[in-house]
Amino acid sequence: MIDWFHPSIFFIFGAFLIPFLRGKVQQAYLMTIPVLAILSVAFMTQGTFWTYSFAGTPLVFGVVDKLSVVFGWVFTIASLIGIVYALHVKDNGQHMAAFLYIGGSLGVTFAGDYLTLFVFWELMAFASAYLVFAKRDQKAIEAGYRYILVHIFGGVCLLGGIILHYVSTQSIVIGPMVNDGSLSFYLMLIGVIVNAAVPPLHAWLTDAYPEGTVTGAVFMSAFTTKTAVYVLVRVFPGTELLVWMGTIMALYGVVYAVLENDCRRLLAYHIISQVGYMVAGVGIGTDMSLNGSVSHAFAHILYKGLLFMGAGAVIEMTGKRKLTELGGLYKTMPITLCLYMIGGFAISAFPLFSGFVTKSMVVAGASHDHRPWVALLLTMASAGTFLHTGLKLPYYMFFAKDSGIRAKEPPKNMLIAMGMAAFMCIGIGVFPGPLYKLLPFAVHFDPYTGDHVTSALGILMFTGLGFFMLLKKLDPEPTVSADTDWVYRKGSRVFMWFVNKPIAIYETYLSNIYDTWFTKFTLFFSSFLARVFDVRLIDGCVNGVANFFMNLAQTIRVSGSGLVRNYAFTMLLGSVIILTYFLFS
16 A cells, blocks of 8 residues: 555656647547646655655655645645636647646655655646747747746755755754854855745746746746745745845835736736745744735735736736727726736735635734734735736736727637636635635634735725726836846846956967967977977987897808808807906906
């Protein structure tokens, strides 16, 4: 009997069977794998599994506790929704990359040691990069290269921290780390917050996600940043630096969303904003704030996936993604509009939607920990989220000025996937109890108090009123906002100029010196050695020895002519020489 089965196995090994299947059989197979993974999570028992020894160090592939199980649940559920959304895609490469990406996320979730975590971490990075490259246009290829380079940097930092941690502790077991100011602590933290898209290490997200494929962006919105949140909860709870990093993230994403015209780039900035709540909750480090971070990650994966699916449906059916190019789609895509708005209400923390019962737990955790400024700033960020994701984007995409586009609803599988996510967003909002039971700590929080409901509705209603009063001021502009990606975009140009100009000129100068002086000197010296040492000395010795033996042989040949008088003369001469030697010795 197998007492535990790693759910990532279904995806990682299952990915390689995809190219051999076709049509309905392939679609059935694609849906079967996440269902099996969901079942494996459902029947898990807590404990440590699949422990192996490598070079005297234990590797643990399966640590099952409440924290890993709750992320296992949401990752497998999101995988099913994302795969249903992508059933119409005929590109086997995208399906394989998505499977490997999901498998990597689950591998990180259940890893019990840092080496195992790192291997799955890198699998996630390279598999997800393909979902950007798969779009196969120039912008996507460039964004994909930038994406993978940033993640390689993060992976190197993480690995360097792991090695230093092992050298100092002789252990790679995953567990909470104390901020001792060591280089290993900060290297590992940097490696993780790169994936969490913490500013200023965040621009890879808003650079790559809008350029990914329609279906690939849905998977990307679910796994990378939330896997990083999982590792932060597991390894860095109570790290004070994360409180302010997360709070800045929440506001930073909202501010940049104001400036955005690209619908998926706007949503990408709100990923940064929402992950900020989770990062801040990890930094606060109390049971309530950690529960808030975990539950908000769970809700965020579902509603952000729904939002990306709604925007992706519009892009799929219109070929447009700029808000200035859209409008009037409510006439022909009403189902997409309704489903998108459920995600918009969820991310805006409307009562009876999932964000309301999770995001507010983080804010309450800040208040209970006597951090009023953090609670206030996070509340302000929530109002900004409703302003842009819940109002601005759907208004200019589906209403506003009629663009003349008469697109129809997307394929049924896309609508079904959106319906599944919408159902979860409402279900969690109305019945938060099942989610709360999954959380790592006991929950002592009631979101549906009269004070909380009325204050939330008041903030949201006044935000909506402000939106319509300032509508003309919020019109999207066909511009591109400069972010921290400007540094490495421009920096790469400066680097290439430096390589092609100063370094190339310097190298040419050195080459000329080499060719002019060193090469000529080498040729002269080698010629001198060949002429003097080789010809006169070596060849002279060899030729002299050869001449000596040739003359000796000639003499011996004469003495051995076969004539008796020659033999007699030789014997007589030899006798005289021997006699003389004895007489005078």
